[in-house]
Amino acid sequence: MAGANVVLLDFWPSSYGMRVKIALAEKGISYDCKQEDFGAKSSLLLEMNPVHKMIPVLIHNAKPICESLNIVQYIDEAWNHKPSLLPSDPYKRSQARFWGDYIDKNVYNSIKRIWTGKGDQEECKKQFIECLKTLKDELGDKPYFGGEEFGYVDVALVPFTSWFYTVETCGKLSIDEECPKLVAWVKRCMQKESVATALPHPHRIYAFALQYKQTHGVE
Amino acid sequence: MATNQEEVQLLGVVGSPFVCRVQIALKLKGVEYKFLEENLANKSDLLLKYNPVHKKVPVFVHNEKPIAESLVIVEYIDQTWNNNPILPSDPYQRALARFWSKFIDDKVVGAASKSVFTVDEKEREKNVQETLEGLQFLENEIKEKKFFGGEEIGLADIAGSFVAFWIPIVQEIAGLQLFTSEKFPNLYKWSQEFINHPVVKEVLPPREPLFTFFKARYETLTASK
Numbered sequence: 001m002a003g004a005n006v007v008l009l010d011f012w013p014s015s016y017g018m019r020v021k022i023a024l025a026e027k028g029i030s031y032d033c034k035q036e037d038f039g040a041k042s043s044l045l046l047e048m049n050p051v052h053k054m055i056p057v058l059i060h061n062a063k064p065i066c067e068s069l070n071i072v073q074y075i076d077e078a079w080n081h082k083p084s085l086l087p088s089d090p091y092k093r094s095q096a097r098f099w100g101d102y103i104d105k106n107v108y109n110s111i112k113r114i115w116t117g118k119g120d121q122e123e124c125k126k127q128f129i130e131c132l133k134t135l136k137d138e139l140g141d142k143p144y145f146g147g148e149e150f151g152y153v154d155v156a157l158v159p160f161t162s163w164f165y166t167v168e169t170c171g172k173l174s175i176d177e178e179c180p181k182l183v184a185w186v187k188r189c190m191q192k193e194s195v196a197t198a199l200p201h202p203h204r205i206y207a208f209a210l211q212y213k214q215t216h217g218v219e
Numbered sequence: 220m221a222t223n224q225e226e227v228q229l230l231g232v233v234g235s236p237f238v239c240r241v242q243i244a245l246k247l248k249g250v251e252y253k254f255l256e257e258n259l260a261n262k263s264d265l266l267l268k269y270n271p272v273h274k275k276v277p278v279f280v281h282n283e284k285p286i287a288e289s290l291v292i293v294e295y296i297d298q299t300w301n302n303n304p305i306l307p308s309d310p311y312q313r314a315l316a317r318f319w320s321k322f323i324d325d326k327v328v329g330a331a332s333k334s335v336f337t338v339d340e341k342e343r344e345k346n347v348q349e350t351l352e353g354l355q356f357l358e359n360e361i362k363e364k365k366f367f368g369g370e371e372i373g374l375a376d377i378a379g380s381f382v383a384f385w386i387p388i389v390q391e392i393a394g395l396q397l398f399t400s401e402k403f404p405n406l407y408k409w410s411q412e413f414i415n416h417p418v419v420k421e422v423l424p425p426r427e428p429l430f431t432f433f434k435a436r437y438e439t440l441t442a443s444k
Contacts, residue, residue, distance in 0.1 A: 051322065051356055065314045067321060077310035094286045094295040101288055102272060134272065 006031035007059040009045050011038060013208045015108065016068035017056040018159030018198045023075045025194035026083055026150075069100045072155055085152045096152040099138060099145065103156045106131045111163050114171040115209050125171050132179045139185055150192060154185075158195055161186045165202035166209045227252035228280040230266050232259060234429050236328075236381040237289040238277040242422045243377050244293045248300040290320055293377055306374050319360060319367060320378035327353040331386050335393040335433075336440055350397050357382065358403040365412055376413055383410035384423055388430050392437050 008024070008031050010017040024031055036045055036055050048057045048064035058065045058074065065074045076085040086093050110128040113119045135157065139145055145153035164175050164186075176183045189195045229245070229252050231238030245252055257266055257276050269278045269285035278285050279292040281299070286292050297305040306313050330349035337343040357379070361367060367375035382398065387410075390397045400407035413419055 060311075063311055065311070065318075067318055070314055070317050070321065073317065074310055074314040077313065090295055090298040091281070091284050091286070093298065094291050097291045097294065098286065098288055101291065 005061050008033045009036055009042075009048065009055045009057040009059070010034065011036050011055050012200060013205055014055060015159035015163065018162070019068045019155050020056045020058060020071050020075070021198035022155050022158070022194045023072045023085060025197060026085065026155075027075060027079045027081070029075070029079060069104065069152075069156060072152065076152075083149065085155060087146070087151065096146070099135075099153045100156045103135070103153070103160075107157065107160050111160060111167055114167050115163070116213065117170065121171070125173055128167070128171075129173070129178050132175065132182055136179050136182045139181065143188060144185070150189065154189060158186065158189045159199060161189075162199040162202055162205050163209075166206045169206060170209070226282050228255055229253070230255045230257055230263075230269065230278040230280070231276045232257055234424050234432060235276060236385050239380055239384075239422060239424065240289045240377050241277045241279055241292050241296070243372075243380065243419055244296045244305060246418045246422050247303045247305065247372070248296060249302065250296070250300055290324065290374070290378060293374060297374075303371075305368075305372075305377065307368070316368065316374040319357075319375035322353070322356065323375070323378045323382065327357070328381050331381070331389070331397065334395060334397060335389045335437065338440060338443070347395065347397065351402070354382070354398055354403050354406060358406045361405050361409045363405065364409075366409065372413065372416060372419070376409075379409075379413070380419070380423075382406070383413045388426065389433055389437075392430070392434050 006024070006029055008017070008020055010021070010033055012035060021033075034042070034044070036042060041053060045055065045057065046053055048059055049055075049066045052066060054066075056066075056068055056071060058071045060074075060078065065071050072085060086096055106127075110124060110131055113124040114121070114128060138153075142148075144150045145157070167173070168175055190199070227245075227250060229238070229241055231241070231254065233256065255263075255265070257263060259276070262274060266276065266278060267274055269280060270276075270287040273287060275287070277289055277292060278287050279295070280286075281295075286295050293305060306316055327350060330346045330353060333346035334343060334350050337346060366372045367379065386398045396402070398407070398410075414423060
């Protein structure tokens, strides 16, 4: 399929955008990536996602798909060759979706509160660590959340790990100390080309976070 | 596919819009199940065992395997029982159905509830605005269609049961004009089609006890101002 048929509207520090990039890479789909400027959203973004006006947006044959996990599921279904991102067994699929939903509801907000310094920091850090521990328990002894194979839940979570250095530095905590099994899982995922290419270096994310805080007067 | 009542269980409470979603899906598919009524003030060991992460209803149990989160459950039901499909087969149409279902959950359900059950006036007004914005997007999306799913109800319609049945009840209690036929004619028409759909009609809880329950909650909240 020609690259021009698949366009991704993205913003490079966004963990949500990274999810889509990983999924596209896993499937070997070529695409055009357009970077959005949050200070000045493009008319294309506003046209393709009038409801939320947010990235990521996947545009396939001129039709937009919004919401990152929705896009990942779409990619898995529209390009249904291997590797499959979601399991074929309905029960296992339901569990993958459940954990994707859990990650959506808990990870971004707890990370943001720590690096922006908003809210009761001790409470925020506690919540973040609890969330990681819940995820670590779900991972168990499996190499990936998907089991033997990298899958949907791994795709949903791993992008947030590019923000771990920022969270540790701003929050003065050590994720390795709190959740070594999860850190081992991150290293395993980073050995995959799709993940290593999609995730920016954690120091770049940290520099972005510092600049964001300065620009938005958050301290 | 024959199902024993014992193989399929639903932990829930009567009157929950989220539990209702699952019941609509099960009724559409003709699946028999055992309803285990929970007391949310005193959650059963079974609920805590089956949904340790959120400790909420609904929880769907099939052959002793539990699933939580209403929309996750509905998709599971759709994949397991193939008759009367809830999601379309085309990947793009599926993505749209999921998008609008999530939109209802993220942008309408919470805001509408907080429009009624919030004491702080500024907070309430903010949620009223958000609800109206959300309903407008739904109005624009439904247009002239009978259901979000087309000729038959689909995932977004099932997610929207909160809008069709619960919003009218709670807004009446609070004396709010959120969802009206004047403001949202297409969506209102959809809501009437939906609540009168033969399957949905049988599953929706009785209106009066629900009204009484929410009214009591509202009065307790506003009395404590």
